[in-house]
Amino acid sequence: MLKPFPRLLLLATAFLGVSVHAAQFLEAPRVQAALEQGLAAERGKGVGRNPWLAIRLYCDAATMGSPEGFMRIGRVLATSPGLPRKPELANAYLAMAASLGSEDALRYYDARHGNAELQGDCDALTGTGYTESGEAAFNMAAYLSKQPIEQQRIARLIHKLAPKYQVDASFVLAIALAESNLNPAAVSPKNAQGVMQLIPATQERFGVRQPFDPERNIMGAMAYIRWLERRFAGDWRLVAAAYNAGEGAVDRHAGIPPYAETQQYVRRVMRFAGMAAKETMRFN
Known part of the structure; x- marks a missing residue:
């Protein structure tokens, strides 16, 4: 049982700055777009494989209220090769996703570790590996080709x-x-x-x-x-x-x-x- 879930649900409301209605946000085209583009960066479809860019795009979806966005941030942190392992931080995002109704989040949650405290947005998360001109460059032509x-x-x-x-x-x-x-x-x-x-x-x-x-x-x-x-x-x-x-x-x-x-x-x-x-x- 994940005891931090109720606290994380309150944090989710503060993080998003809006009421939490997951189904509504999952239907929004802007959310769908950010999730699709994040997946391209996570898997290297068109754009080069780039976990930090994937996290940034998934964070955009999460900020719009998407449980899937939170889940995918946690998934990248938990499973992506080449990233430093941060199981507590991955768990925090996965717990947030689960508290908003994501069943897939529990597949990646590692019960051997606790949950880190989230800072309210993704800037601190990406700050050590993310730059506008380098890590998060988005090759629009390559993306469109796929x-x-x-x-x-x-x-x-x-x-x-x-x-x-x-x-x-x-x-x-x-x-x-x-x-x-x-x-x-x-x-x-x-x-x-x-x-x-x-x-x-x-x-x-x-x-x-x-x-x-x-x-x-x-x-x-x-x-x-x-x-x-x-x-x-x-x-x-x-x-x-x-x-x-x-x-x-x-x-x-x-x-x-x-x-x-x-x-x-x-x-x-x-x-x-x-x-x-x-x-x-x-x-x-």
């Missing part, structure tokens, strides 16, 4: 349409990967729809009448991103933050809002776009 034909077609469509809207194709593609992993049928619990996860209000604002048509969805998103770029004087970090949390939240906080999900979203988009190494990420 995706289904339809996703590759959508990626090419983004590159084709970007010049018309005067936006950076790599940045838009990074948004699409973070939002839905290029899934044109994706629907979030908040009814964001399509490849670029446009909510109905944004669809109406930018004239998108067929949100599940990839081209129409991408065109609307590019118009929005172009508008945000002008609004925030070309600061791509603020554009990404506004795409995630809304331009009003960026205005209220005079920068990237202090929401864990938004901060990790910006970091992920900048990494995917190849922009993370060009400037230091500074969050309010």
Whole structure:
């Protein structure tokens, strides 16, 4: 019996900054995208095998409330070759996952060891082996080469349409990967729809009448991103933050809002776009 579970459930609520409703978060396209991309890094599918990058991506999923994200962090720490063994830390993440309803977590839990105390996010966990330019580099082209034909077609469509809207194709593609992993049928619990996860209000604002048509969805998103770029004087970090949390939240906080999900979203988009190494990420 794992006595720390009730305490870890309380920690989970603090860690996530939201109410814990596991099924809802598991259905969210952003969570699914982070899990799929983390698995590619864990197994070396397209991107080179990189356990630290896998942990970072799984942490992004966990921050959005995913028990699977917590479980996979623990799994990597418990089983990944080349990482220093940290069974107590692995157990802590696995116990967190189990407390949120993950049955798979118990397969990797090592009852011979206790549970480490989690610090509230993954930054301390990855700090000794993770850098934006090295350990966590994400080769977007290599990753896309291993995706289904339809996703590759959508990626090419983004590159084709970007010049018309005067936006950076790599940045838009990074948004699409973070939002839905290029899934044109994706629907979030908040009814964001399509490849670029446009909510109905944004669809109406930018004239998108067929949100599940990839081209129409991408065109609307590019118009929005172009508008945000002008609004925030070309600061791509603020554009990404506004795409995630809304331009009003960026205005209220005079920068990237202090929401864990938004901060990790910006970091992920900048990494995917190849922009993370060009400037230091500074969050309010």
